[in-house]
Amino acid sequence: MAETIVLFPCMAQGHIIPFLALALKLEEKNKDKKIIIVNTPLNIKKLKSSLPPNSSITLLEIPFNSSNHGLPPNIENTDSIPYHLVIKLLQATNSLKPSFTQLIQNIQKHHQNIVIISDLFFGWTATVAKDLGVFHVIFSGSGGYGLACYYSLWVNLPHRHVDSDEFTLPDLPEARVIHRTQLPANIAEADGSDAWSLFQHSNFSQWSNSDGILLNTVQDFDSVGLNYFTRKLNIPVWAIGPVVLSTGSGSRGKGGGIEPELCLEWLNTKPLNSVLFVCFGSMNTISVSQMMELAIALEKSEKNFVWVVRPPIGFDINSEFRENEWFPEGFIEKILEGNKGLIVYDWAPQVEVLKHDSVCAFLSHCGWNSVMESLSHGVPILGWPMAAEQFYNCKYLEEEVGVCVEVARGKRCDVKHEDIVDKIVLVMGESEKGVKMRKKVAEIRQQIKDAVKDEDGFKGSSVRALDEFLSVAATSIKDKNL
Numbered sequence: 001m002a003e004t005i006v007l008f009p010c011m012a013q014g015h016i017i018p019f020l021a022l023a024l025k026l027e028e029k030n031k032d033k034k035i036i037i038v039n040t041p042l043n044i045k046k047l048k049s050s051l052p053p054n055s056s057i058t059l060l061e062i063p064f065n066s067s068n069h070g071l072p073p074n075i076e077n078t079d080s081i082p083y084h085l086v087i088k089l090l091q092a093t094n095s096l097k098p099s100f101t102q103l104i105q106n107i108q109k110h111h112q113n114i115v116i117i118s119d120l121f122f123g124w125t126a127t128v129a130k131d132l133g134v135f136h137v138i139f140s141g142s143g144g145y146g147l148a149c150y151y152s153l154w155v156n157l158p159h160r161h162v163d164s165d166e167f168t169l170p171d172l173p174e175a176r177v178i179h180r181t182q183l184p185a186n187i188a189e190a191d192g193s194d195a196w197s198l199f200q201h202s203n204f205s206q207w208s209n210s211d212g213i214l215l216n217t218v219q220d221f222d223s224v225g226l227n228y229f230t231r232k233l234n235i236p237v238w239a240i241g242p243v244v245l246s247t248g249s250g251s252r253g254k255g256g257g258i259e260p261e262l263c264l265e266w267l268n269t270k271p272l273n274s275v276l277f278v279c280f281g282s283m284n285t286i287s288v289s290q291m292m293e294l295a296i297a298l299e300k301s302e303k304n305f306v307w308v309v310r311p312p313i314g315f316d317i318n319s320e321f322r323e324n325e326w327f328p329e330g331f332i333e334k335i336l337e338g339n340k341g342l343i344v345y346d347w348a349p350q351v352e353v354l355k356h357d358s359v360c361a362f363l364s365h366c367g368w369n370s371v372m373e374s375l376s377h378g379v380p381i382l383g384w385p386m387a388a389e390q391f392y393n394c395k396y397l398e399e400e401v402g403v404c405v406e407v408a409r410g411k412r413c414d415v416k417h418e419d420i421v422d423k424i425v426l427v428m429g430e431s432e433k434g435v436k437m438r439k440k441v442a443e444i445r446q447q448i449k450d451a452v453k454d455e456d457g458f459k460g461s462s463v464r465a466l467d468e469f470l471s472v473a474a475t476s477i478k479d480k481n482l
Helices: 013-029 041-050 083-110 124-132 144-156 195-205 223-233 260-268 288-301 331-338 350-354 368-376 390-401 417-428 432-451 461-481
Strands: 004-008 034-039 058-061 114-119 135-140 213-215 237-239 275-279 304-309 341-345 359-364 381-383 404-406
Touching: 004 013, 004 083, 013 034, 013 041, 013 114, 013 135, 013 368, 013 461, 034 041, 034 083, 041 058, 083 114, 083 124, 083 195, 114 124, 114 461, 124 135, 135 461, 144 195, 144 223, 144 390, 213 223, 223 237, 237 461, 260 304, 260 341, 260 350, 275 288, 275 350, 288 304, 288 331, 288 417, 331 341, 350 359, 350 368, 359 368, 359 417, 368 390, 368 432, 381 390, 381 417, 390 404, 404 417, 404 432, 417 432, 432 461
Parallel strands: 004 034, 004 114, 034 058, 114 135, 135 213, 213 237, 275 304, 275 359, 304 341, 359 381, 381 404
Antiparallel strands: none
């Protein structure tokens, strides 16, 4: 086994969180190995507060100045910029290459045995590792199917070659039909010469320099995506999920939110399986009109709910809470008066909420961290995908797995509160479909439990996959040192 494992996540909360969870898992498994997380100064500062006090994980800073790249000053994470600037931040990460190369060379002086685990957006690190003779894998917090669709779309841009609104992926027929409304804005607008296309073409083309891929998923229900990357890149693919933090400590927003104790106290007053949790992740938000319709739907559904609210599209992401502009008149008063809902600004302890017995369903953007947290606790999903591979996570969970119902699609779609009410009642009520979904999600929860089981001589599929990755890395290092 390698002496030193270096983890390098992209500068986004949805990426840093699974990397932190993986680092903690590796630390627990390999007490004698040095675990290092590399990132820019502000992200390292935030990570320090997320590490358990007894952790021996080392945090190393890599210099970065956002002002040099046409970004506002002190910007080092996607959660502090509007979505249209995300590509600028990603392009700027290419400037980290010289510093990262130097950092690895410095580590090599003291530790010959190094493994690099880098982010899916940092394909260039695979080339650096290859040049330095270092074992390298890509780790994605995404699931196999969703990432496979996302990768295939960027590589092939199939929607550019058809007149129809529906099309298939030339190298992933298993995904069946994809509709134009299931394309995130950057892919829908891509023509091969735009900034996103150029970035992704360079990024994905370097994946083949890697020695393998780690995915935050479970083999049993995500084999389609795993098989895609195995045949596409001809490198090993290991399903090691779920890689999630045991608490929400690593995911706190920009200082806002609710104390976990207050949230759990409120949930404790609610009956079993009676609460809908609504949260769209750390980067996504909806329009004012969508927020209005969702508020009406939550009220008319007569279900208890916890709703994590962030400023709608068009408002500064650090705006103060503006109930009179974002919600129907009198909505907050009615909710408070009837004690039917808990409105939380910016952040809630998601893992703790999802594991609570009163929670019945999760209205989610279908980011894979959220999906894995939901499925791990047996909570079915109402999907409202908005960006990246979320559309294909939702599609897969609904069409293939049977644990999700799509509520809406995208940040600018027309939303009618009547439709949302119908779907909330469908999933949370005693309809045949609702009962079937809850039964299916209980089965998936058990599959996940089995995948991470490591006791009495039994090792689940995810435990075996992580062991195999570490073994392959150790063998590769040994061969290079001979």
